[in-house]
Amino acid sequence: MTTNIEITNISNTADLVKEDRIHKSLYSDPNIFEEELDKVFNNTWVWLAHESEVAEVGSYKTAKIGKQPVVVVRDRKKNIHVMLNRCRHRGATVCEGKKGKTKAFTCPYHGWGYGLDGSLRALPKPEEYENILDKAEFGLVKLRTESYQGMIFATLKDDMEPLEEFLGGAKKWIDLFMKQGGGYPVKAMGDHRFRFPGNWKIQLENTTDAYHFPIVHKSFISSVDEEAQEVFDFLDGDGYVEDLGNGHSVMVMIPELVDLDKNLDEPIPERYAELAKALFDEGHSDAEVRKLVRAVGGSGFNLNLFPNIACSMAFFRNLVPISATETEIHHIAIGGEGAPQAFNQKRMRLHEHFQGPMGFGTPDDGEAWERVQAGSIAGTDGWIMVNRGMSKLSTSEDGNVKGAVCSETGMRAAYQKYKTLMSK
Ligand code: FES
Numbered sequence: 378m379t380t381n382i383e384i385t386n387i388s389n390t391a392d393l394v395k396e397d398r399i400h401k402s403l404y405s406d407p408n409i410f411e412e413e414l415d416k417v418f419n420n421t422w423v424w425l426a427h428e429s430e431v432a433e434v435g436s437y438k439t440a441k442i443g444k445q446p447v448v449v450v451r452d453r454k455k456n457i458h459v460m461l462n463r464c465r466h467r468g469a470t471v472c473e474g475k476k477g478k479t480k481a482f483t484c485p486y487h488g489w490g491y492g493l494d495g496s497l498r499a500l501p502k503p504e505e506y507e508n509i510l511d512k513a514e515f516g517l518v519k520l521r522t523e524s525y526q527g528m529i530f531a532t533l534k535d536d537m538e539p540l541e542e543f544l545g546g547a548k549k550w551i552d553l554f555m556k557q558g559g560g561y562p563v564k565a566m567g568d569h570r571f572r573f574p575g576n577w578k579i580q581l582e583n584t585t586d587a588y589h590f591p592i593v594h595k596s597f598i599s600s601v602d603e604e605a606q607e608v609f610d611f612l613d614g615d616g617y618v619e620d621l622g623n624g625h626s627v628m629v630m631i632p633e634l635v636d637l638d639k640n641l642d643e644p645i646p647e648r649y650a651e652l653a654k655a656l657f658d659e660g661h662s663d664a665e666v667r668k669l670v671r672a673v674g675g676s677g678f679n680l681n682l683f684p685n686i687a688c689s690m691a692f693f694r695n696l697v698p699i700s701a702t703e704t705e706i707h708h709i710a711i712g713g714e715g716a717p718q719a720f721n722q723k724r725m726r727l728h729e730h731f732q733g734p735m736g737f738g739t740p741d742d743g744e745a746w747e748r749v750q751a752g753s754i755a756g757t758d759g760w761i762m763v764n765r766g767m768s769k770l771s772t773s774e775d776g777n778v779k780g781a782v783c784s785e786t787g788m789r790a791a792y793q794k795y796k797t798l799m800s801k
């Protein structure tokens with residue numbers, strides 16, 4: 378029998394996370410949400426952009442760490458900076474676009490002008506600041522920024538562990554994920570954004586939740602050919618979920634598509650025959666065509682990086698918490714930089730087919746997330762279960778906890794990191 382507790386008896390939010398369940402108030406309590414901004418988002422590495430989104434001098438992207446607005450920009454020396462999007466005069470945001478290209482940032486309020494590296498360059502009527510303002514002290518505030526495989530992260534904490542240490546066991550999977558450029562560097566090909574009326578952790582849980590796939594994604598499965606249906610029928614296969622430490626996890630759905638540099642001599646699937654022909658017609662070699670065709674559908678796994686970025690099979694999913702009951706999602710399509718047009722076009726069509734706003738996948742996921750939020754408030758008390766597969770755990774070849782593909786191992790990994798951060 379499930380043991381319920383009265384939420385009023387709990388003084389510490391971390392106590393709302395047990396090994397096998399979490400309390401539903403974590404989805405809707407505004408005070409807990411504020412605590413999360415402080416203890417989670419403001420206290421770890423947060424993913425902000427892929428380097429290809431700020432590829433050129435002056436390219437920028439605005440983003441958020443928790444609720445704090447930041448701007449990611451490439452300066453004239455091609456260095457990438459992440460800076461608070463806050464004018465040092467009276468606090469206005471200096472950049473409003475989602476992304477674009479600029480020569481400088483000019484505050485719209487009184488016109489203070491900042492360079493691409495954040496330095497304060499000029500301000501109107503400077504004589505009134507004579508002897509009372511040193512421009513060198515009033516640049517935009519730069520955050521500690523580190524990248525791995527083109528993934529740009531920043532942190533508000535100067536004493537945070539190095540990014541590579543934080544990523545730890547996830548690095549191997551990021552390396553594998555980046556092979557889906559088919560021999561070309563991975564590049565972002567644009568994003569679409571939407572909000573759903575639900576808590577950010579409902580989305581975080583979903584990335585390594587294979588259990589829902591045949592149920593929620595019935596319409597997607599019915600929209601692909603028989604060969605693809607077999608590929609996506611992975612619940613009884615050799616897939617698994619692995620806890621990678623620090624809240625990160627990987628769900629391997631299609632083991633034969635883990636390393637896209639392997640099995641290159643397999644027959645080309647019927648659904649990619651047209652792409653292969655187009656590539657051959659363009660004069661690409663047999664080896665190049667095989668590599669591109671193998672990579673076009675993405676990797677056979679979903680990698681969840683705590684707290685806000687999923688490398689999900691063939692795209693990036695970035696979550697942005699808005700309130701306890703609202704989350705913004707950015708789906709970023711990815712292709713290969715300099716890859717043949719036919720390859721990138723096919724990737725875009727596949728992205729639209731599942732992840733797009735009119736796709737066969739994401740709208741159904743969104744409906745499920747919304748219903749979790751709506752249903753979870755019923756009753757005065759209650760738990761959300763994350764215990765699936767707990768009695769059948771094993772150890773992975775990297776020495777990590779490993780569960781069945783449709784276990785809730787990934788969710789438990791994320792919540793244990795969450796608990797650690799919320800305990801501080
Ligand atoms: Fe930016 Fe005044 S607030 S110039």
Ligand code: FE2
Pocket residue numbers: 583589590593594738742
């Ligand atoms: Fe889904």
